[in-house]
Amino acid sequence: MSGKMTVVEGSYAVAHSVKVCRPNVISAYPITPQTHIVEDLSQFMADGKIPNCEYINVESEFSALSALVGASAAGARTYSSTSSQGLELMHEVLFNASGMRLPIVMTVVNRAVSAPISIWNDHQDSISQRDTGWIQLYAENIQEMSDMTAQSFKIAEDKDVMLPAMVCMDGFILSHVFEPVILLEQELTDEFLPTYDPEHVLDTRNPLSFGTFADPSAYTEFRYLQQKGMDVALGKIEKAAEDFKTIFGRYFGGLIEPYMAEDAEILLMAMGSVVGTIKDVIDKARSQGIKVGLIKVRTFRPFPVEVIRSAVSDAAIVVTLDKNISVGLNEGALFTEVKSCLYNSDINVPVMGFMLGHGGRDIPMSTIQMIIDKAAQAIKSGIKVESEYADLRGELL
Amino acid sequence: MSRLAPGHRGCAGCCDAMAANFVLEAVGDDAIVVNPTGCLEVMTTPYPESAWEVPWIHSLFENTASVASGIEAALRALGRKGDTKVIAMGGDGATVDIGIRGISGAFERGDDITYVCIDNEAYMNTGVQRSGATPFNASTSTSPPGSQSFGNSRPKKNMPAIIVAHGSPYVATTSISYPKDMMRKVKKAADIEGATYIHAHAPCATGWRFDTSKTVEIGKLAVETALWPLYEMEDGEITSARKVKKPKPVEEYLKAQGRFKHLFTMEGGKEEISKIQDIADWNVEHYGLL
Numbered sequence: 002m003s004g005k006m007t008v009v010e011g012s013y014a015v016a017h018s019v020k021v022c023r024p025n026v027i028s029a030y031p032i033t034p035q036t037h038i039v040e041d042l043s044q045f046m047a048d049g050k051i052p053n054c055e056y057i058n059v060e061s062e063f064s065a066l067s068a069l070v071g072a073s074a075a076g077a078r079t080y081s082s083t084s085s086q087g088l089e090l091m092h093e094v095l096f097n098a099s100g101m102r103l104p105i106v107m108t109v110v111n112r113a114v115s116a117p118i119s120i121w122n123d124h125q126d127s128i129s130q131r132d133t134g135w136i137q138l139y140a141e142n143i144q145e146m147s148d149m150t151a152q153s154f155k156i157a158e159d160k161d162v163m164l165p166a167m168v169c170m171d172g173f174i175l176s177h178v179f180e181p182v183i184l185l186e187q188e189l190t191d192e193f194l195p196t197y198d199p200e201h202v203l204d205t206r207n208p209l210s211f212g213t214f215a216d217p218s219a220y221t222e223f224r225y226l227q228q229k230g231m232d233v234a235l236g237k238i239e240k241a242a243e244d245f246k247t248i249f250g251r252y253f254g255g256l257i258e259p260y261m262a263e264d265a266e267i268l269l270m271a272m273g274s275v276v277g278t279i280k281d282v283i284d285k286a287r288s289q290g291i292k293v294g295l296i297k298v299r300t301f302r303p304f305p306v307e308v309i310r311s312a313v314s315d316a317a318i319v320v321t322l323d324k325n326i327s328v329g330l331n332e333g334a335l336f337t338e339v340k341s342c343l344y345n346s347d348i349n350v351p352v353m354g355f356m357l358g359h360g361g362r363d364i365p366m367s368t369i370q371m372i373i374d375k376a377a378q379a380i381k382s383g384i385k386v387e388s389e390y391a392d393l394r395g396e397l398l
Numbered sequence: 399m400s401r402l403a404p405g406h407r408g409c410a411g412c413c414d415a416m417a418a419n420f421v422l423e424a425v426g427d428d429a430i431v432v433n434p435t436g437c438l439e440v441m442t443t444p445y446p447e448s449a450w451e452v453p454w455i456h457s458l459f460e461n462t463a464s465v466a467s468g469i470e471a472a473l474r475a476l477g478r479k480g481d482t483k484v485i486a487m488g489g490d491g492a493t494v495d496i497g498i499r500g501i502s503g504a505f506e507r508g509d510d511i512t513y514v515c516i517d518n519e520a521y522m523n524t525g526v527q528r529s530g531a532t533p534f535n536a537s538t539s540t541s542p543p544g545s546q547s548f549g550n551s552r553p554k555k556n557m558p559a560i561i562v563a564h565g566s567p568y569v570a571t572t573s574i575s576y577p578k579d580m581m582r583k584v585k586k587a588a589d590i591e592g593a594t595y596i597h598a599h600a601p602c603a604t605g606w607r608f609d610t611s612k613t614v615e616i617g618k619l620a621v622e623t624a625l626w627p628l629y630e631m632e633d634g635e636i637t638s639a640r641k642v643k644k645p646k647p648v649e650e651y652l653k654a655q656g657r658f659k660h661l662f663t664m665e666g667g668k669e670e671i672s673k674i675q676d677i678a679d680w681n682v683e684h685y686g687l688l
Binding site (some may be wrong): 053057069212 | 427429430432439440443445446447448451452453454455457458461463464465466467468469470471472473474475476477478499503506507509
């Protein structure tokens with residue numbers, strides 16, 4: 002069991018977790034607000050604190066991930082980190098890494114996408130990559146992010162998964178905030194995370210071809226098998242959280258984390274740091290007798306359909322909170338996905354969607370309270386607006 | 399024994415197959431090859447088959463050098479580097495156009511890789527569209543001659559010079575029509591530590607429109623007319639150039655190919671051919687070919 006708490010910046014905690022996971026190749030390109038992570042890793046390298054590791058300073062995010070494709074195929078444990086525009090630039094390589102079943106781990110420090118250009122937080126960057134075949138995990142706080150980073154290597158590198166993983170943390174809100182955390186101990190991490198030992202590598206002693214050309218007679222099966230890997234990952238994500246608990250004594254949930262959800266009539270659903278604010282509002286509302294609870298979604302890909310179905314089945318209404326929008330559908334991704342997994346099931350719970358906190362707009366407790374009030378009203382008189390912004394400034398329109 | 403197995407889907411007279419064979423012959427078994435998307439990748443690896451007898455990877459069109467850098471770093475980190483060579487081998491589009499950013503990064507860092515550009519002077523895999531390496535006045539499917547055009551309006555991008563500007567210890571041009579020259583230079587490049595570069599001229603029967611038996615002959619004409627000089631540059635200085643005692647007139651090279659046919663029939667074509675002769679004359683002077 003681990004113990005000692007220190008006050009560090011979120012980015013440092015992540016860099017430390019990466020270090021104790023013993024990566025072999027790190028490659029990254031600087032972008033706000035990811036920079037502190039790669040600066041800390043660079044310092045670790047300069048001080049010789051990451052043995053058997055090479056750090057490649059590349060000329061773009063496109064090359065950062067491309068270098069890791071080569072490194073991972075050669076048998077290395079690989080890591081990168083990026084944000085926003087950098088992640089969008091990687092788009093083509095994201096598909097390539099997952100299609101080649103390379104378990105690269107990448108921290109996405111979530112930031113809004115341009116235009117208008119913004120350095121502040123929302124989830125549009127990673128949500129826009131949801132169909133690229135990467136596992137996507139979202140952290141609520143720095144300790145969870147720190148722990149999730151180690152878990153993600155274990156999940157991604159599992160022989161029955163072999164898929165890359167994005168571990169998402171809210172830009173500035175988590176990356177630049179100092180909090181007391183327990184930094185992962187090297188000894189415990191070594192116990193938790195086995196050495197990466199892939200079955201297929203680029204090696205001149207056993208020549209293999211990677212990334213060959215598939216015609217229509219074979220392409221479909223590659224995609225099908227990626228989905229099979231995702232199906233397996235559902236169980237492995239829960240297993241990794243359990244294994245982590247056994248060794249480190251900490252647990253933040255597996256696929257989801259319910260909070261006051263069991264008897265909740267109003268069931269909120271959200272991802273990332275806003276969950277902390279929501280929990281505070283729930284505590285307050287509960288003291289006033291309002292039956293409200295939360296499902297924190299830790300795992301967005303693979304989407305935990307069955308777990309979410311059973312988690313929401315007894316609620317009177319489900320309310321999603323999304324830091325992203327599908328322009329043209331006017332829905333956040335969580336809203337769309339939750340509705341989708343309830344349709345054709347025998348669960349008949351209405352779902353309301355709120356989009357908020359885009360481009361770094363602060364989400365005060367009052368906004369969450371307003372959402373709860375609207376949900377309570379909808380239970381009585383039905384849903385008037387299915388999906389809308391919770392924090393629009395009408396005076397700017 | 400060839401390290402590129404027979405049975406691949408290359409065209410008759412394919413320059414890519416020849417280039418790959420020469421590179422593999424030069425570097426031997428202890429090499430890992432990276433290919434971008436293109437003819438060579440498509441024709442050698444129709445799943446579940448592969449013609450490659452060495453470890454081989456294809457990722458995307460524009461990231462060949464970066465993938466090679468990642469492999470090289472991994473081998474070092476894992477203590478498996480030994481004498482293993484990491485060879486990136488890409489077409490002209492993948493090299494001088496879409497992939498130039500990653501190449502620039504790898505050469506600026508000086509990663510221990512050898513990059514071989516197989517230059518057939520257009521995007522052949524997609525149907526002969528022009529690239530930054532297409533020569534002046536060549537007809538391609540996106541630079542056709544017409545009442546307002548004699549074909550490709552710009553000369554070839556000087557990629558070897560760009561690589562030299564990165565401080566590469568070894569940059570050389572070669573041609574698949576000179577296998578000994580090509581193998582010697584590839585071996586030398588691979589043996590030198592750091593990022594080294596080979597630019598191999600590679601006539602494509604399909605794209606340049608000549609008979610499939612003429613690949614080697616056309617490549618020789620490019621050298622004999624001084625349109626493709628063969629030279630080596632070490633640490634920024636020209637250290638060797640293959641002499642062309644009596645350069646042939648460029649017409650001999652141009653008339654042998656369908657892509658320049660229009661210059662011999664269009665009004666004003668003669669003046670355009672003389673501009674191409676000027677390019678050859680500049681090469682003779684600049685690289686000291688006489």
